[in-house]
Amino acid sequence: MLSDQTFVCLTPERWNGLWRNRHQLLTRFARHNRVLWVEPRPYLSEALHSMRARRLEADHTLAWPRPQHVQDGLFVYRDPLWLPLSGRPPLRQITAWGRGLALRAAVRQIGGGQAPILWLFRPDQGDVIGQCGEQMVIYHAVDEYAAYEMEFQADQAANRPGRVQALEQIILRRADLVLVTSAPLLAAKQAWQPNTHLVPNGVDFAEFAAALAHPQEPAALAAVPHPRLGFVGAINEKVDLRLLSALAAANRAWQIVLVGPVTLRYNLDDLAELRAQPNVHFVGALPVTQVPHAIAACDVCLMPYRINAWTHHISPLKLYEYLAIGRPIVSTAIPAVADMAPLVGMAPDAAAFPGQVELALRQAPDEAAAAARRQFAAGQTWDARVERISDLIVATLTGRPVNEKGD
Incomplete structure (x- = not known):
């Protein structure tokens, strides 16, 4: 070193x-x-x-x-x-x-x-x-x-x-x-x-493993019912807001939890539409020590990225954090997850995203699959x-x- x-x-x-x-x-x-x-x-x-x-x-x-x-x-x-x-x-x-x-x-x-x-x-x-x-x-x-x-x-x-x-x-x-x-x-x-x-x-695997072993649900999530579909990170131009609005409308029982600051400069009409959805919860930024607990408090983790030249090149930090907790993950078809099956469920387009979420919710109790995700994260x-x-x-x-x- x-x-x-x-x-x-x-x-x-x-x-x-x-x-x-x-x-x-x-x-x-x-x-x-x-x-x-x-x-x-x-x-x-x-x-x-x-x-x-x-x-x-x-x-x-x-x-x-x-x-x-x-x-x-x-x-x-x-x-x-x-x-x-x-x-x-x-x-x-x-x-x-x-x-x-x-x-x-x-x-x-x-x-x-x-x-x-x-x-x-x-x-x-x-x-x-x-x-x-x-x-x-x-x-x-x-x-x-x-x-x-x-x-x-x-x-x-x-x-x-x-x-x-x-x-x-x-x-x-x-x-x-x-x-x-x-x-x-x-x-x-x-x-x-x-x-x-x-x-x-x-990922700081030890920190996320500790959060999984000793969960402390953030107060901001306490009133949100399950099932929770969680996104952790900045809500910026990379995020497909229209996809999230459609996901919220697809099943009102699903609670979409967005943990992170809103830093948008463009697509503000799409943001307004998303805020209007009754089952979408903007939690805002949490202290870094609470992020592992916020992910652990969700049932499925989301990576709803837009498909363009910008997201073609990204390596999402949240991917490794989600894997460290072991929750099922659903992502749009960005190159970063192209070879990650079955650890990550990938929707080929926005229309297929709700179906992948349904599948992920059914698979959520599978402890062997969760252990495989955590094992991968332990090496990253x-x-x-x-x-x-x-x-x-x-x-x-x-x-x-x-x-x-x-x-």
């Missing part, structure tokens, strides 16, 4: 937000290393709005930024509002210089004598390469971001064709190591960076993923051949 290194990680979300694979991986690396969790950088419009409204958060003031120690080995850092991202020269160059200066100072403050490892998660973060004197650059792709741009921002994309793809190609060429979470992403990124490797998402732990990434980092730094067993 890699140790005594400093990681500078530009994350797409706040530390105290919905837990994703970044939280799972970086908290584990922080046990033996120093991790600087760099929160999303402010844009000029955001900075101006906050200043005009005088809405400066306690940790995002006009003061010189300092990393906050949140747990052993892990520090959270935010760029100051007065150094925003801007596309306007000369402000762009001035603020970029200032952000680099502040970032290098933050790296020095958390300690460690050697050059850091820079870890990027988004195509628009390439401007940071070279700013902190890093010894290597990791790019970690968990989505096909260009597909999102074309699916939901076609009007902007028409004015800047391939902008996201162009930004990502720059990072792919400059990165020393590229990590991806799905086979379609591996095929897409290896063409630009040969040192690209598949590291799927994982975050600790194993961290060991794999650690091996890839060491191989990249030393120039030795990579063991391809994980690809």
Whole structure:
């Protein structure tokens, strides 16, 4: 296991937000290393709005930024509002210089004598390469971001064709190591960076096993009758809201439980229709410690994804969490579950989804099937993923051949 290194990680979300694979991986690396969790950088419009409204958060003031120690080995850092991202020269160059200066100072403050490892998660973060004197650059792709741009921002994309793809190609060429979470992403990124490797998402199996052994039903679910069809995760543009509305209408006895924040920017009419269904329950985000208990409190777990170029490339975190609890799973026909039968029931289209749910409910008492799901999940732990990434980092730094067993 890699140790005594400093990681500078530009994350797409706040530390105290919905837990994703970044939280799972970086908290584990922080046990033996120093991790600087760099929160999303402010844009000029955001900075101006906050200043005009005088809405400066306690940790995002006009003061010189300092990393906050949140747990052993892990520090959270935010760029100051007065150094925003801007596309306007000369402000762009001035603020970029200032952000680099502040970032290098933050790296020095958390300690460690050697050059850091820079870890990027988004195509628009390439401007940071070279700013902190890093010894290597990791790019970690968990989505096909260009597909999102074309699916939901076609009007902007028409004015800047391939902008996201162009930004990502720059990072792919400059990165020393590229990590991806799905086979379609591996095929897409290896063409630009040969040192690209598949590291799927994982699960904290021990935590989920404990929730199954000692269930504590979240209070938000207590009044919801059974059978419960549960979805855990952000309700965003990946989710097929029309499918869920049709599922709710197919059988009013089925209670659809949605655990997670609503982050939609598009398809708001579909969201309104779903909210109007009497047997659909929007629980909202739960603390990460309650998520295993929420899944255990459901009878069937849902993966109702839309079928498009974006979801073609995903590796749903919830897949491994559902499997760890052992409940039957019903998914739309995304590549991530194409080879998962009989562990996952797959509906070839939206019309077939209710039938798959009926089948899953009939199979719910099958303890042998539940044990098979849990056994599979037991081999997909975050600790194993961290060991794999650690091996890839060491191989990249030393120039030795990579063991391809994980690809």
